[in-house]
Amino acid sequence: MTDGPSRRKFRREGEERRRQDLIEATLDCVAERGLQGATVRAIALRAGVTAGLIRHYFPGKEELLQAAYAAIVGRMTEQAKAALAMEGAGPRRRLAAFVAANLGPPVVDARVFSLWAGFIGRASSDPALATAHREGYLGFRDEVEALVGEVLRAEGRAAGKAELRRHAIAINAIIDGLWIEGCLAGDIFEPGELVEIAIATVEALLGLNLREEEKT
Template sequence: MPETAAAAVASRRKFRREGEERRRQDLIEATLDCVAESGLQGATVRAIALRAGVTAGLIRHYFPGKEELLQAAYAATMAHMTEMAKAALAGIGQEPKLRLAAFVEASLVPPVVDLRAISIWASFIGRAASDATLGVAHRAGYLGFRDEVEALVAEVFQAAGRRAGDDDLRRHAIAINAIIDGLWIEGCLAEDMFATGELAAIGIASVEAMLGMKLRNEPAAEVA
């Protein structure tokens, strides 16, 4: 096949693949909209199709059934929150302590702290224990976030010359995840009760106390 023809075929395949990925993402976003507004019970195939502007048959082209679509939607929610926290590391540089502090902070401020996000999360988590497909998505999302925390803690310890075994790193990651989860729930449900950045400051201070080290330098005191 001539090079130009091969390139044209490759371009069409790429366009078709990207188009299908976009339509799949649109269905996931429509599902999340339905869950946010009406809970899992209201996220019917008909409601999702109406929201996405497609037929129910098209949904079945991308997902074997509603449960698989809900699983994909929950997985996307968990992954999105982790990716938003990781995005804060892009402009931080390579200092491990600052990177861990930035990750904790990003997890405890908007857009991660968001009433719609916790509404969706609560709908899914309520069924994750009894629904095997949602349970798989929850476990993967939880471990994905915890693994990010564990890697950041490992970098902090290594830079500080502190030895920590795998069990120690795992326990620290579990504890930090619990700190973030608790403050995240408070912030999502009652954001107006906290000053800007207050929950992030509490989270960072809690992590510092647990690790026994400052993650950020204190501002220099002003000389009178």
């Protein structure tokens, strides 16, 4: 009786791992061949499986590309959110750390940018991909909005939903613009220069010193 549930659990874990392997193979193919060159056959060859096995997990190439794009956007957000695990840090320092994490490795990366740009170029003609992009953008913006809300509440500043939304849109734009600069021409900037510019700009927007220790 105990073997049945154990086997089923193992199978679920194995299938999820294989699905992730197919997504990684798709990203490798897109990086090397572009979206057009990332055929089901090429992806299968890269993953070391048959095209028929891919169709067991994804109905077709479009669904596989959508899953790959969602994976890369989600990964970038999670990598930045990892910077929030700061023992004893207050809201201001957490927001500063989040901004900084979005403007350094592994988020700032030429390969990641190339993948992102390729998918974005296709979004206008692929409604499902456009939806994945919208969800990724809104998820990231929600994260920024929550962080800004924590900062302003800690300062005793009341901020309505509309104000927080505007701040989140602006901060997202600051990060996006500098992220593109860093990915495309990171060698022309001084170490930490983009992070410094981003944090200083966010500080000016909020009227706060994010790197100053909070009063306890």
